[in-house]
Amino acid sequence: MDGVVAKYVSQKISKTRWRPVSHTTLQQPEIFATGSWDNEDNKISIWSIGSNGVPAMEDEFEGDPQLVCELRHDGDVLDLQTLSVSQSWARAHHYPSDNAPCTGVVCNSPEIVTVGEDGRIITFRADHETVTRIIDNADSSTIHAVTYLKTSEILTVNSIGQLKLWDLRQQGNSPSQILSLSGDRVPLHCVGRHPNQQHIVATGGQDGMLCVWDVRQGNTPFSLMEAHSAEMWEVHFHPTNPDHLFTCSEDGSLLHWETSSQDTPSFLQGGRNNSMMSRSAMAPAGGNQSIISAWLNGDSSKGRLETTHMLPSQTLSVNSLDVLGQCLVCGTDGEAIFVNGQVPV
Amino acid sequence: MEEVDVEPAVTNIPAAGQGKHLGFAWGPGGILVYETHHQPKEAKGPGSPYIHEVRKDEDIYSPILRKLFNESHHIFVGLQTIRDELPSKNKKPQFVSVSKNYRSIIRACMEELHFCASDHPSNLIWNLCEVLFIDAAPAGSLLLHLLDWVRLHKADVDEKTREVLQSESPAEHHNYWDVVVSYVLQGRLEEARQMLVKQANIQPAARNMYKLMDTLLSKMPFYNPSGTQTLTEFDVKWRHWHEEVDRCLQDNSFASSQHLETICKILAGDEDTLLEQKDLLSTWYHFLVTRLLYCHPTVKPTELHYYAQSCLTMFLETSAPEPLDSILLAAFEFDIHQVIKDCSIALNNWWFVAHLTDLLDHCNLLQSHNLHFGSNLREFLLLEYASGLFTHHSLWQLAVDYFDHCPEFGHVYLELQIERVSLDTERKALKVLRICEQRQMSEQVRSICKIMAMRALKNNRLGSALSWSIRAKDAAFATLISERFLQDYCSKGTFSDLDLIDNLGPAMLLSDRLTFLGKYREFHKLYGEKRFTEAAKLLLSLMMAKIAPRSFWMTLLTDALPLLEQKEVLQLWYIVTHQIPQNIFPIQDEDIEVTKVELLRLALARNLAMAIVKEGTVEA
Numbered sequence: 001m002d003g004v005v006a007k008y009v010s011q012k013i014s015k016t017r018w019r020p021v022s023h024t025t026l027q028q029p030e031i032f033a034t035g036s037w038d039n040e041d042n043k044i045s046i047w048s049i050g051s052n053g054v055p056a057m058e059d060e061f062e063g064d065p066q067l068v069c070e071l072r073h074d075g076d077v078l079d080l081q082t083l084s085v086s087q088s089w090a091r092a093h094h095y096p097s098d099n100a101p102c103t104g105v106v107c108n109s110p111e112i113v114t115v116g117e118d119g120r121i122i123t124f125r126a127d128h129e130t131v132t133r134i135i136d137n138a139d140s141s142t143i144h145a146v147t148y149l150k151t152s153e154i155l156t157v158n159s160i161g162q163l164k165l166w167d168l169r170q171q172g173n174s175p176s177q178i179l180s181l182s183g184d185r186v187p188l189h190c191v192g193r194h195p196n197q198q199h200i201v202a203t204g205g206q207d208g209m210l211c212v213w214d215v216r217q218g219n220t221p222f223s224l225m226e227a228h229s230a231e232m233w234e235v236h237f238h239p240t241n242p243d244h245l246f247t248c249s250e251d252g253s254l255l256h257w258e259t260s261s262q263d264t265p266s267f268l269q270g271g272r273n274n275s276m277m278s279r280s281a282m283a284p285a286g287g288n289q290s291i292i293s294a295w296l297n298g299d300s301s302k303g304r305l306e307t308t309h310m311l312p313s314q315t316l317s318v319n320s321l322d323v324l325g326q327c328l329v330c331g332t333d334g335e336a337i338f339v340n341g342q343v344p345v
Numbered sequence: 346m347e348e349v350d351v352e353p354a355v356t357n358i359p360a361a362g363q364g365k366h367l368g369f370a371w372g373p374g375g376i377l378v379y380e381t382h383h384q385p386k387e388a389k390g391p392g393s394p395y396i397h398e399v400r401k402d403e404d405i406y407s408p409i410l411r412k413l414f415n416e417s418h419h420i421f422v423g424l425q426t427i428r429d430e431l432p433s434k435n436k437k438p439q440f441v442s443v444s445k446n447y448r449s450i451i452r453a454c455m456e457e458l459h460f461c462a463s464d465h466p467s468n469l470i471w472n473l474c475e476v477l478f479i480d481a482a483p484a485g486s487l488l489l490h491l492l493d494w495v496r497l498h499k500a501d502v503d504e505k506t507r508e509v510l511q512s513e514s515p516a517e518h519h520n521y522w523d524v525v526v527s528y529v530l531q532g533r534l535e536e537a538r539q540m541l542v543k544q545a546n547i548q549p550a551a552r553n554m555y556k557l558m559d560t561l562l563s564k565m566p567f568y569n570p571s572g573t574q575t576l577t578e579f580d581v582k583w584r585h586w587h588e589e590v591d592r593c594l595q596d597n598s599f600a601s602s603q604h605l606e607t608i609c610k611i612l613a614g615d616e617d618t619l620l621e622q623k624d625l626l627s628t629w630y631h632f633l634v635t636r637l638l639y640c641h642p643t644v645k646p647t648e649l650h651y652y653a654q655s656c657l658t659m660f661l662e663t664s665a666p667e668p669l670d671s672i673l674l675a676a677f678e679f680d681i682h683q684v685i686k687d688c689s690i691a692l693n694n695w696w697f698v699a700h701l702t703d704l705l706d707h708c709n710l711l712q713s714h715n716l717h718f719g720s721n722l723r724e725f726l727l728l729e730y731a732s733g734l735f736t737h738h739s740l741w742q743l744a745v746d747y748f749d750h751c752p753e754f755g756h757v758y759l760e761l762q763i764e765r766v767s768l769d770t771e772r773k774a775l776k777v778l779r780i781c782e783q784r785q786m787s788e789q790v791r792s793i794c795k796i797m798a799m800r801a802l803k804n805n806r807l808g809s810a811l812s813w814s815i816r817a818k819d820a821a822f823a824t825l826i827s828e829r830f831l832q833d834y835c836s837k838g839t840f841s842d843l844d845l846i847d848n849l850g851p852a853m854l855l856s857d858r859l860t861f862l863g864k865y866r867e868f869h870k871l872y873g874e875k876r877f878t879e880a881a882k883l884l885l886s887l888m889m890a891k892i893a894p895r896s897f898w899m900t901l902l903t904d905a906l907p908l909l910e911q912k913e914v915l916q917l918w919y920i921v922t923h924q925i926p927q928n929i930f931p932i933q934d935e936d937i938e939v940t941k942v943e944l945l946r947l948a949l950a951r952n953l954a955m956a957i958v959k960e961g962t963v964e965a
Contacts, residue, residue, distance in 0.1 A: 040739070140809070141809045142771050161848075231779060317776065
């Protein structure tokens with residue numbers, strides 16, 4: 001495939017993240033971090049694909065990622081986030097006192113929120129040594145992922161198929177709202193938030209279905225799409241072009257979803273038949289709203305959603321992806337990282 | 346017992362000194378060795394506290410070779426899908442390209458390991474197998490392939506050439522003639538001619554002689570498999586050229602230059618001259634290919650073994666052949682099984698033989714051979730390789746696909762091995778679970794879920810434990826956990842993990858106790874919402890269905906107390922009230938406060954009375 005660079009790194013990759021670049025410059029990201037899992041010694045490694053330091057190569061998009069530095073890490077790396085201010089890698093992974101695996105971390109500088117298999121939500125501040133707050137028994141099952149909705153609101157997904165909204169300003173130990181697919185108890189593994197419209201989130205779970213939710217509107221997801229044949233591990237909206245969405249899965253595929261806001265007929269690209277079900281019974285609230293996300297008015301019958309496979313055929317799980325600008329990086333259980341510098345967004 | 350082919354290697358166990366006795370047990374992936382005493386009585390002092398693990402496939406632990414394993418896994422899986430899609434005629438190019446892919450991975454890894462990549466035995470052997478077995482080139486093209494093979498693995502000529510050409514006057518460099526002769530030996534005549542031009546230029550007097558040599562070299566015919574020329578035509582042409590070379594020798598055309606004379610003799614295929622170039626040839630198989638090139642360019646595959654054997658004897662004279670020599674010789678003899686066997690012994694990993702055998706099996710080259718143990722050779726080697734992978738803490742995922750493609754024993758191996766994967770996190774458990782579920786390994790699915798449920802229970806995570814047991818459809822365990830929930834309720838008065846219990850859905854039907862838990866919680870919810878009629882109905886049906894644990898009856902009845910006084914539900918209660926006392930009697934046997942029972946009786950009696958009165962009123 002064009003623009004895809006693969007590198008075998010002798011460790012199973014569980015997370016990949018770009019170092020953020022400033023939005024004002026049109027710079028492409030150059031540095032990313034990877035975390036490994038299931039090794040005797042797990043590592044967090046920082047890689048560079050840029051030309052700084054490395055003599056420039058002929059290619060427009062320099063080839064092989066070069067290892068910048070790596071750090072030993074006890075235990076599997078399950079989640080990584082960047083602190084956008086200091087651009088350092090702080091406490092990417094935290095074990096609560098009883099050594100329950102921590103499954104997710106999210107930060108909104110200087111606040112950091114982690115969630116774990118013990119069903120706790122813990123908040124930290126990057127500049128403080130102590131824990132800011134612990135919500136015990138936030139969930140009776142494992143919390144798999146967490147994301148910020150607003151400055152003080154977070155959303156978690158758990159292993160019994162629920163989305164829980166938490167208002168961090170409120171003291172109690174109960175969520176402000178619980179959403180779930182009625183009847184289904186399919187574990188959810190990942191959540192991605194729309195970069196501009198904070199009420200829109202996408203989730204993916206064990207059955208590989210992609211759900212788009214409007215958290216303001218109650219209990220049913222806006223649309224349900226059959227995406228993968230096994231666990232979906234991560235879902236990301238493109239940070240600057242949210243009509244594009246990326247998902248990766250245990251079945252070894254990485255999908256690029258594109259919904260076009262213009263009313264032009266388009267044809268399914270790539271060799272994929274995606275069957276879609278839409279349960280968008282409700283019309284979007286507030287008809288006078290000027291911008292309605294393409295994800296919410298997505299009418300499946302018009303086939304305005306396109307999906308494309310981003311990776312050459314491969315059999316082992318794609319555990320993580322991150323996309324920034326035109327660059328996409330993903331890591332697999334096949335111990336390879338793929339960098340694509342020409343994502344069509 | 347069968348005889349062993351080679352003496353087994355001796356592995357010294359450190360710290361096991363003289364006079365110590367060793368015991369052993371089969372452990373995961375190897376042998377566990379420990380110090381022991383010959384007889385119990387001998388126990389004197391404390392022995393060595395260590396257990397040594399003896400592993401047989403040490404290459405698995407090399408970080409660079411992990412790339413080899415991962416990349417080849419990809420190719421392996423791809424190869425398995427080729428099998429049925431195409432008619433066998435079109436498969437050959439595919440198999441050759443698969444083989445080339447394997448080799449390019451070997452090369453990349455060897456380069457990273459700082460070996461001289463092209464010289465590495467595994468690459469050399471694989472390449473020869475590719476030429477002889479997979480590509481199975483017919484006479485004519487066979488020699489061309491063999492030439493390519495030798496050129497690829499004897500690349501030091503190019504290095505020497507660079508050295509010569511970079512010097513101030515190449516023609517006078519001390520390696521100059523070595524380079525020219527090497528080129529001729531490898532049949533790279535074009536390059537040889539270019540080098541000779543340099544010499545000719547500084548020796549104007551000998552120009553004619555050089556010109557003659559140049560003509561000889563340029564006229565040598567090479568078989569062109571894609572052309573229209575038949576092999577016989579080529580043979581005639583080649584014989585013609587050969588006679589010309591012979592004539593030059595007889596005429597002593599090159600008598601004035603010792604080097605050109607040598608080259609001419611090589612062209613004529615003179616064995617003694619060839620053997621004089623031992624240093625440049627360096628190996629007997631190079632000698633073989635050169636000899637074929639200048640004596641028997643139309644050699645048939647079936648004749649190869651004869652020339653190979655004689656070249657080996659001529660070249661090595663008295664020294665004993667190395668393992669590599671025997672492997673290559675076996676290949677030239679088309680004895681595939683000997684090649685695989687010798688490789689298994691000589692190379693210290695299973696990767697090579699497993700993948701090579703698999704590829705050869707796909708080319709239908711191994712059919713006739715069956716082992717007297719296990720399945721066939723391919724499966725045996727794949728199983729060994731994959732079992733080795735499974736002992737690795739991280740590479741076990743790769744092994745799964747290998748097991749999948751072993752039709753006879755793969756599934757059993759996978760079942761046994763997958764249970765040994767340690768489940769550190771839920772993420773890992775989910776991955777293992779997915780592997781098992783995809784392959785309908787219900788026994789393993791149950792055991793994984795049980796492990797996770799037990800762990801959650803130990804950590805007092807009832808919700809998680811319940812989720813896991815629901816996933817495993819483990820009714821007994823779900824009952825146990827439901828019991829714990831009810832106990833917690835009895836002692837605390839409130840339910841924990843409401844988010845889970847309220848959303849059980851159809852999963853509730855897994856066990857009676859779980860159904861009761863879910864329904865009982867529903868009762869509380871209805872009660873809380875002041876929907877008393879429905880609450881009472883639900884409570885009644887719970888009592889009538891007898892799914893409540895007996896120890897819980899008191900609590901249920903106590904819950905019923907306030908409802909007995911509810912006007913709206915009197916009617917309902919009446920219908921069944923008379924049944925309740927019967928149900929209470931068994932409770933009385935147990936050690937319960939008498940006052941509570943008395944209170945209940947009173948309440949029930951009042952309820953009965955009120956109901957009768959009310960019923961009478963309505964009817965009137």
